[in-house]
Amino acid sequence: MKPAPVTPVVATDTIPHMPVWVTSVRGQTPEDVAFLSGAALAHLHLVVHADAVPQPLFRDRLALGAAEACVVFTGRPERAAALRDAVHLMRPGDLPGPAGETLVSWQRAVARPVSVGMLARALPGMDATQIAGWLDAQEGGPVTRAAMVLQAVLADAPRAETAALILADAALARALGWTHMVPLLAAGLKRADLGKGDADLEMACHRAVTASVSHAARIAGDLARRAAHLQAVAPKLRAKAAGAAVQMFLTRDAVAPAGLPLPDRAARRLCDRLVSLGAVRELTGRDTFRLYGV
Missing domain, CATH: 1.10.3290 (Fic-like fold)
Known part of the structure; x- marks a missing residue:
């Protein structure tokens, strides 16, 4: 049975907005x-x-x-x-x-x-x-x-x-x-x-x-917002050590597949899966030596 779709959790309302006057006024x-x-x-x-x-x-x-x-x-x-x-x-x-x-x-x-x-x-x-x-x-x-x-x-x-x-x-x-x-x-x-x-x-x-x-x-x-979405889609991941990989993405600006606690091919598949789910982005635009981040 296919898992039920997971609705991303949007945390926008929990982050206070910067008052406009703080940056619109230039103090003299x-x-x-x-x-x-x-x-x-x-x-x-x-x-x-x-x-x-x-x-x-x-x-x-x-x-x-x-x-x-x-x-x-x-x-x-x-x-x-x-x-x-x-x-x-x-x-x-x-x-x-x-x-x-x-x-x-x-x-x-x-x-x-x-x-x-x-x-x-x-x-x-x-x-x-x-x-x-x-x-x-x-x-x-x-x-x-x-x-x-x-x-x-x-x-x-x-x-x-x-x-x-x-x-x-x-x-x-x-x-x-x-x-x-x-x-x-x-x-x-x-x-x-x-x-x-x-x-x-x-x-x-x-x-x-x-x-x-x-x-x-x-x-x-x-x-x-991006972290909430990553956490929401995490249950869809089947790879072993996927939870540890998600935590790495939640703490680091960029992650190389080789740095994940997974075999090389499994790590690259996990990164591709997360990109397809909109949970992480590929940061380099390259076909090789890629880096990923939230």
């Missing part, structure tokens, strides 16, 4: 700019605590955007697709290359709760004591602390843009009481902003937060 005074970023962060606070949002996947997807921005800051040509390839198509013993290492750092930074030890593992070139010093020395509101950390790290290590932005986002998360960091600043800042200091840098960070939260909220809503 420092007070207005700070107020808008605060309103944006208050909205994101609801999003990062929404059960309907697959939070690990949400953070991993934002990590890709942050890594791409950092690669642009360094003048390298790689973009999101190349970063995915560099990390997800590695074979045992391979190295991801400089651009791929940027993505790996962001992925490690968002995967576990914020702590000095976690940040030291994500940034192997940074000393844990130095990281603690940067994070603990700052005062003020969340965005102010993030801007101060960004400025302090770049003052000590001018070419460490990735580390500075990761630590700034970590400071922001800690100030907001979030367990995990959410990449925001890298995608919202411009290269020229990194050369600013004090009040100018703080204003740039406020504006970056407002813009990035708007983008992040849209991603969260899209992922909530």
